[in-house]
Amino acid sequence: MPTVRDVARRAGVSVATAARALGEYGYVSDATRALVLRAAQALDYHPNAIARSMIKGRTQTLAVIVSDNANPFFASVVRGIEDAVLAKGYAIMLCNADEDPAKEAMYLRAVRQKRVDGLVISPSSGAAALLRGMLEGGTAIVQVDRRLADLPADAVVVDNRAGARAAVEHLLGLGHRRIGIISGPRRLYTGRERLEGYKAALRAARITLDRELILEGTFKQPSGHHLVGRFLRMRRRPTAVFVANNLMTIGALLGLREAGIRIPEEMALVGFDDMDWAPILTPPLTAVAQPAYDLGATAGRLLLTRLAQPAPSGPRTVVLAPRLIARASCGAALAGSSIRRSARG
């Protein structure tokens, strides 16, 4: 691969001049510039961004660490991030950590060595220490979807609590009193928050919590399948179930279908995270829609502002509003209702 040195030689100028002509800085006469550009063209010269990064101290690369890009929710988040930073010339390094602290730590070390300018991460609980180290090292960090309590970094999340609460309150409004939840792992922020929303809704309705109706899943499809079976085998079945994420909802629907349960007559269902296919189910799925793409886009924009003005103002958390989309799987078709949108500094 040709270097500026080669281009300079061919154009009959010094390296400095060639670099000026190519980099569009400093003084170069039009004639010389043309000469250099022609030489670069002839040699098929492509500047080496690695060497440039050495000098500039910036890589024009951002890392994105999520749990699993194969989950459509995260795929949309990633897409949103990329679109937001594309215009500013940043490339994205994608890392799937699979909620595995070891893998997450490995990736954090890797992106740190690669000197990415910034990082968007959907962190698992174990990452706080490493992230703090990166913050001190000058890497801009924005958390997305989840939020670590003890990390002074920006975050963009949805109001999980309000979303879950709206889902459960919707079921309560339809007359359900015995409502189960297939929740996410307690060690994950979203798992905890959605469970809290569920509890808050029941508390507000003065329904005493039945611990039997709270089943903790893994946020993955098989656990939805398995746990809905547990509900079905109970002597006093719940009449409705709130499933705390998209993949487990598919699992639950699969389980209900295999058991021949009619929805919503024998069991009503509300999911968290609306998907493209929710309206084409029979009955169409009532779900709490998360603005996944916006979550990513907002995180990307936030990161850009951090990178533009490294003046360390305090960490900001942006909270986006989920939206309950009432269809028929809950027992009644209502209009979608917005829940809450806020931002706190």
Add this chain to the structure above:
Amino acid sequence: MPTVRDVARRAGVSVATAARALGEYGYVSDATRALVLRAAQALDYHPNAIARSMIKGRTQTLAVIVSDNANPFFASVVRGIEDAVLAKGYAIMLCNADEDPAKEAMYLRAVRQKRVDGLVISPSSGAAALLRGMLEGGTAIVQVDRRLADLPADAVVVDNRAGARAAVEHLLGLGHRRIGIISGPRRLYTGRERLEGYKAALRAARITLDRELILEGTFKQPSGHHLVGRFLRMRRRPTAVFVANNLMTIGALLGLREAGIRIPEEMALVGFDDMDWAPILTPPLTAVAQPAYDLGATAGRLLLTRLAQPAPSGPRTVVLAPRLIARASCGAALAGSSIRRSARG
């Protein structure tokens, strides 16, 4: 951020020795090594991969260019690639080109400047020239999902033709004679191949092609919605429709539902690309399953072998077999049947 120089100073040794201790090469006494490692720990030293890349001429980074990561198919492909190359220490740079030649060209320039070691790309038709340039520049390239006729690079694709043909033959076997297709764009490899499979099936059954029954879509959801409407408004409707990708299938299902059409009685449907939610539809969706994850994983492995032995053996194309999963949307529930699996050099 501390450098080896800082570590060396703190440990009281030369830069060369510190580098040897940290890089685990050459001779270093155990005592010195311990000293250096302790110093590195104390300073929270993280080696600079940029500088290392300068020397080694390798970045341990691969680029992945797909059309849209928000499409679950590509999200799985990307995931497969990442898993395959993770163990060898490669990071992934993700680029969404949106089938936009300008955007694709921009990304190709960017990853070339960043000196990625290899590239997995689902190319659009305009990229051949740029890709050839990169090949000559020494970048390993593997095409995935699609294949450019005039590019001497490895490729991993599914047998689109056989998949589409199996889908249509299945419909023929159920007695359908008037079968429509919502195809993909002709300028895309997958769009053309699946259409060819459709035609081949009809030809083999001695059914004359009705050009009215071939509607070209965009591989995106709205076009499925829109085009199924065209079919519904025809005086002589098709009794079955083959939809050439996942997103358009959702659109088509939405359109059928809005029109109140019963599946498969009033219109049978077979989709290309099986999805998690296909079995929970009513009726469950018959679809041609693509091994999306394997497609990516195979491409990743192929790239690794290219990187390991740069001896330029001729380009290889690996063809993975799709699998027709017969459910009920086509009019009958049969067992899944494997189609074909081959590899040619």
Add this chain to the structure above:
DNA sequence: CCTCGATAGGAGAACGTTATCAGGCCTGAG
């Protein structure tokens, strides 16, 4: 005629790592 500023171009240092080379020490064989 001298100076000043704008323009044009060159030489060389820096970024942080790895790799090459050379030199010093020690041990054991001759």
Add this chain to the structure above:
DNA sequence: CTCAGGCCTGATAACGTTCTCCTATCGAGG
């Protein structure tokens, strides 16, 4: 006692850019 050969360490040159200094020319203004 000498010398070969293993060990250990240090100095320094790369890698390909950008950036900071320098020098030189030219025209205008005093």
